[in-house]
Amino acid sequence: KSTILTGITTTGTPHLGNYVGAIRPAIKASKDANASPFYFLADYHALIKCSEPEKVRHSSLEIAATWLALGLDTKNATFYRQSDVPEIMELTWMLSCVTAKGLMNRAHAYKGVVAENEATENTDPDKGITMGLFSYPILMAADILIFNAHKVPVGKDQIQHIEMARDIASRFNHIYGEHFVLPEAIIDDNASILSGLDGRKMSKSYNNTIPLFVPEKKLKKLINKIKTNSLEPGVAKDPTDCTLFSTYQAFASEQEVTDIRQQYAEGIAWGEMKKILFEKINSEITPARERYEALMQEPAHIEQQLQEGAVKARAISAPFLLELRKAVGIQKIV
Numbered sequence: 001k002s003t004i005l006t007g008i009t010t011t012g013t014p015h016l017g018n019y020v021g022a023i024r025p026a027i028k029a030s031k032d033a034n035a036s037p038f039y040f041l042a043d044y045h046a047l048i049k050c051s052e053p054e055k056v057r058h059s060s061l062e063i064a065a066t067w068l069a070l071g072l073d074t075k076n077a078t079f080y081r082q083s084d085v086p087e088i089m090e091l092t093w094m095l096s097c098v099t100a101k102g103l104m105n106r107a108h109a110y111k112g113v114v115a116e117n118e119a120t121e122n123t124d125p126d127k128g129i130t131m132g133l134f135s136y137p138i139l140m141a142a143d144i145l146i147f148n149a150h151k152v153p154v155g156k157d158q159i160q161h162i163e164m165a166r167d168i169a170s171r172f173n174h175i176y177g178e179h180f181v182l183p184e185a186i187i188d189d190n191a192s193i194l195s196g197l198d199g200r201k202m203s204k205s206y207n208n209t210i211p212l213f214v215p216e217k218k219l220k221k222l223i224n225k226i227k228t229n230s231l232e233p234g235v236a237k238d239p240t241d242c243t244l245f246s247t248y249q250a251f252a253s254e255q256e257v258t259d260i261r262q263q264y265a266e267g268i269a270w271g272e273m274k275k276i277l278f279e280k281i282n283s284e285i286t287p288a289r290e291r292y293e294a295l296m297q298e299p300a301h302i303e304q305q306l307q308e309g310a311v312k313a314r315a316i317s318a319p320f321l322l323e324l325r326k327a328v329g330i331q332k333i334v
Ligand code: ATP
Pocket: 007, 008, 009, 010, 011, 016, 017, 018, 019, 020, 021, 022, 023, 049, 153, 154, 155, 192, 193, 194, 195, 201, 202, 203, 204, 205, 206
């Protein structure tokens, strides 16, 4: 069985981008008997970007309820909270000690902030960069390697981190013997990256999201807020770089997309397109929204599911960590 792994950072309310890019394909994979999926709430990752405890706590509840409402098969999948598996943090340290600083210097997330600082002529290029941000690819490597995950479905922006996880794993294997499988990134070329209300990538950190399970009325309102150009009805419109169109594509069949493309050429009014998009998304998520609302009233049930997931996860991570401790020479004297 191949082990696949996906995590969602607990920094806010899950949105349409998380759904289309990660959760929807992962739920599908959770039903594949040939796969052994590991899905987790990345709450230690959340601390890198968010220092609001209540937000992190509430986000964990919302994200867990989302996975369950969407029908995650918790028998086949191991569904857990990162912080319930302390072996991940212990492994992070072991990996930190074999990771060259130079490798982390090249990480996009870190380099991006340095570049921004330099662009604003900031005297300190490292302004606002914590060690958490700098070394987060190592935490991500530990997430993957602790379960020897073979396949990690990721967006194109995350390919570098998987390569880093491979580098780190090879280095460890080279020094201490073969312990880790080298993970592979699985990139779905058809997977779309949804844009947010402001046209940038939809992201919890940008405050530009359409939360997945907002009430119907609110969903309609948010879709109406998506930025468009000012072309009048009747004027032909270009579907390229159009958030309404690309979002529709992520929910509709090929035939439906072809039809809409035609309607763009004929000059569909933006108001009409927004209505069509709302109806498409709403009909797909309404059944799950009802389950989500019910689950949010049952936090004890959700906690129970996470506890069960943690037991399953630790049955693997705890003995593996003992093996790794021994490999590096950390063990009882007698
Ligand atoms: P944050 O701002 O905290 O990083 P995020 O909303 O950008 O949060 P993550 O929790 O880091 O998302 O990512 C979880 C998963 O959702 C990842 O697999 C990521 O590729 C996917 N994802 C996030 N945003 C989008 C998007 N706009 N379109 C498609 N997939 C996305």
